[in-house]
Amino acid sequence: MPDDVAGRVVGSRMRDVAKQAGVSPMTVSRALRDPSKVSEGVRRRVEEAVRAVGYVPNRLAGNLSSMRSNVIGLVVPSLDNSLYAPTIQSISAVLRDSGYQLMIADCGYSLEGEEALIIAFLAQQVAGLMLHDTRHTRTACEMIRRAGVPVVETGTLVPDPLDMVVSYSNQDAAGAMVRHLHRLGYRRIAFVSLPAGNNDRSRDRQAGYRAALAALDLPAEPGLMLEMPPGLASGAEAVVRLMQGPTPPDAIFMAGDVLAAGALFECQRRGWAVPGKVALAAFDDIDMLRHVVPPITTLRLPRSGIGRRGAEVLLDRIEGRCKERVVVDLGFEIIQREST
Amino acid sequence: MPDDVAGRVVGSRMRDVAKQAGVSPMTVSRALRDPSKVSEGVRRRVEEAVRAVGYVPNRLAGNLSSMRSNVIGLVVPSLDNSLYAPTIQSISAVLRDSGYQLMIADCGYSLEGEEALIIAFLAQQVAGLMLHDTRHTRTACEMIRRAGVPVVETGTLVPDPLDMVVSYSNQDAAGAMVRHLHRLGYRRIAFVSLPAGNNDRSRDRQAGYRAALAALDLPAEPGLMLEMPPGLASGAEAVVRLMQGPTPPDAIFMAGDVLAAGALFECQRRGWAVPGKVALAAFDDIDMLRHVVPPITTLRLPRSGIGRRGAEVLLDRIEGRCKERVVVDLGFEIIQREST
DNA sequence: TTGTATGCGTTATCAA
């Protein structure tokens, strides 16, 4: 029963249930975690006793004693960014269905921040980690290795994974869109992305853009590449700067989150026909891009699948169903719409 | 040092550090949690030993032993909805700066789901709870009461809070927008919201709309109220249904998340002037609404402030800095733009 | 300032 101990209300413990049911605590433990290991009568009495005393198991104690954990730690660069929402949602669903809990933290695109969070998660004895950045401090890598905790990286298809990877290739995706625009006849393809400095995905996308240009024998004009901070306003600014430059592009590939929508809204304001004056392509199929006028050509990324499969392979490993260091490429898809 | 025990790699324990530093485990514990309680020399030796053996404290054991917890549980109706992102981000920032961890789960707008998550969080021995729904099952309330865990509700200014509340009033906000539209001269004000069935906020907003109409002596025509599922497409459908009805409105107040943007895009497609043919107002100042053409009048809600203040009052309570059951009204603001 | 004994609530292990 609830007791007030030193100003702190505590719940009932397993031995309260045991007393109530007239069995030993160990039997309660068994009845709760594997009912088939106790007799029918005991099982019923324990169930009743649990209800009677309002017992809620203490998973801290359970985890400590069993040297197991039912907590997964997730580090994302930012929680403010709705891009991670579908991924987090899917992770959450898989974990919930398997009796795991999700611990989330954001590192603000900082490697040192990520390191601190990883250590905090290890201190919490997480059973596994999911990371969205693909570069990590030496200390972070070392800590993870020593702890022997399974890790899934989800940001991009990294060449030298810590452990497991579930993602798509940002580099391939950017290249595929450039080739798509080229097939449609565009030749002066500009590229706008978030700053690559603190964002691995942006770096990969820039590399994919450059590689595709080279493969297509298109010149890589520095004036056609722009780095902009996130936000609709940045997209608007980018399209203006590119179109008012000396040799404007005939297509702009916006590889930032909502940059493309910002660019389109700016075109609407200025009466610039899309794709008549300039074609627009985006990276990531957020719902909005399908509904604006005109709808924007984009890449559909496996946001939700990354969360689901990532959580699945992590749990498979934790529960011993799979020993390997899998690398899962979930691919991407080009969605051709009216803006190109 | 890491040891392989029964297939499981374990980290170093406090007594490994103690041995290395030539002191007792208790001294290590003190040196780590309150360095001022040990001598200078011991402090240095412990710090070195910690680095030498790569020690990471086991917070499960620490929490169990101290009967404290550094974990906060947050339940949101959905993680897929980017609306909660700024709130979660702010909570995360406050907790991180105070050495707490955030456990997140989504209940899918289900009361039973919420109950299960609350029980799971209590089993994890969370130090506090943040809930975004305002109705809870009897069992959930009972569990929380018995556990004596501080709770902050953030969904709306509830009349009968479980404990503490940090929010704004959805009802007042909806009413304020109706009065604003009335001041601008609109008289046939339609109202579109998400289904109220599983969403307390929608219910409150509908009530606010109705109350404001009554106060303004405007008739409450059933044909002017619509419930739509979330999404841009719903907004588009809603505006069409309202405008093609027998007596179309002169203004539509879209109290759903991105419904207003969907409605505007549909008006763009059909060439309906906004606000010439119909005025549009929204609920919640997502960035997009400022950038579309025309920018949409809306209510600015304290999304981020709710997270920050909510986490702050929760920690104040947990750490004994405040005993009261505070109710914080963070208010709202009407942002008049060109769509009305 | 430091160390010793004890307990946190559960599970592993082994004996009955």
Place this chain on the structure above:
DNA sequence: TTGATAACGCATACAA
């Protein structure tokens, strides 16, 4: 099928 005992890793309380 059940129970007694000993961890799990750390912190509280008290003694030195």
